[in-house]
Amino acid sequence: MKRPRLPRTPRLSRDAKQLLRLAIALSVSASRVEDRFWAHQLDAQIDSVLDKGQEDTLESALDQLWTANPPAYDALAQAIETRSSGLLSADGQDILLIAVPVQAWSRYSIAAGAIAPARLMELRTQLHGHVLAAGARLALADVLFSPDQLPRGFAATRTFARGLADAAGQEQDMHVDPASLAQVIPFVADVRYVVGAVMVAPGTAVFRWQEAQHSREQVMRDWQAYGGAVLQTMLPACIIEALLPNAYFNAWRESDLAGRGWGLRATMDYLNAVLALPAASLCAVIAPFHDHVLEEYRVGFTRVGSNDVLHGVVWPLIGNEDENTEVTSEIETIVRAAGIGEVLMLSERMPLEYCDDCGAPLFPNPEGELVHAQIPESAEPAPHLH
Ligand SMILES: [Zn+2]
Structure with missing residues (x-):
């Protein structure tokens, strides 16, 4: 399940309230026998909402539970995924x-x-x-x-x-x-x-x-x-x-998780392939990006000693990850294992900014400025990295 981006003000429909009631009941049930009772009703309610194509009802119920009641959120999310990807x-x-x-x-x-x-x-x-x-x-x-x-x-x-x-x-x-x-x-x-x-x-x-x-x-x-x-x-x-x-949904989630490290390693291989810059000549600048809460890390790659970001990678938080996540050490481990020349960890909160022209995320340089990633003109033009 993806993290909802922004908590919305709840104005819940009858169907959504019913989903909340059943998901909460299921999450506090203490036996498999009682589980089955609630799960059966919850499934029927989800099927009815899915049949009506009311995506918003499902999303609003999930949003409501995300911060208010994590166990019920998990129960509802799992049930919705099961009903939309499993059939008889x-x-x-x-x-x-x-x-x-x-x-x-x-x-x-x-x-x-x-x-x-x-x-x-x-x-x-x-x-x-x-x-x-x-x-x-x-x-x-x-x-x-x-x-x-x-x-x-x-x-x-x-x-x-x-x-x-x-x-x-x-x-x-x-x-x-x-x-x-x-x-x-x-x-x-x-x-x-x-x-x-x-x-x-x-x-x-x-x-x-x-x-x-x-x-x-x-x-x-x-x-x-x-x-x-x-x-x-x-x-x-x-x-x-x-x-x-x-x-x-599981394969999707797992590929989201695996894709973050893949994107980092690919960037270093890519810069070596396109600019003949081995990892040892690169600097990775890691910084936290906030909206209301910590949303993602962005990693800018420069030549060691340069402030020009050649490429960048977005590392989104997934699932229950929040401010307490140890993501930065995970990022550092990956770039160090690839033989990166230098790692800079910026602690100041950065705003989620994008390029006005092309919508690409801006990345931190060693000075802590947000800049557009750019491959030098002499090299071939390249698409943006994740
Ligand atoms: Zn741009």
Whole structure:
């Protein structure tokens, strides 16, 4: 679940109040038996709101609980994710929406869009061979999604899952028109997703690691080797890392988390590739950025001894992270492991400022000024980094 950006003044609908009541009741229930009672009612209420397409009702209930009642927030968030990404087929089969994330960086562009039929077939073979449980049926959408192209909101996610569920019953894939999707925003480092639905008999395993003879670690290794080889052919001129295919929202969250370190490492590799600047000649300037609360860290990369920011990386806070997070030491560990020449940790609060012209975030330089990241004119023009 993403952090809500700004707490809004609550003006809750009847449906939203009902969601709050049930989520709070579920969060204080003391037994599995009572859990089931509340969960059943909460699911029905969420289904009704999703069917009406009332995304705002779900969001307002989540916003209300975010600071006021974290355990109830978790209960509600989990239930909403479950109802929008898990379905029951007409003949009683369990259907789970899955995502297959892959991190990539490139000095050129990172591919997205239509997946060639032969590639889709190979992905399907590798998913069945290394990730999915025996007997699972699968449908894949025939598009490699950039993050902005994924279904927006829970109701849209559920509609998307419905389409895939129909295809999964026949072990077929689902066509998505790439022209119907948002335009890809070019970044040097980013993530791509293949999205699918898995259909299994109720109570049976979805993933291979649920079967006694397989471990999650083994599944991960096999997927990175065999699935990774297919994904690499879909992402030419990219350095990639395949992440574990999993339940849709979980895979999304995990790729958000992993993407932060990936973005930092990719920036250093990128500056070396484009400007022939090894990490040892770079300085990383780390600073906290606040709106009302701490929202993110931004890391500006300069040459050692220079105030010109060549590139920058945004490190957003995710989930429960707040002022007490140890994120800065995590950032420092990553850049030091890459052999960075210098690290500067700024403690003053910076405002969340963006370029008026292109909307790119501004990054801190060693003087503590917020500046536009820019590759020198002599080098090729490059898109902004995450
Ligand atoms: Zn700009």
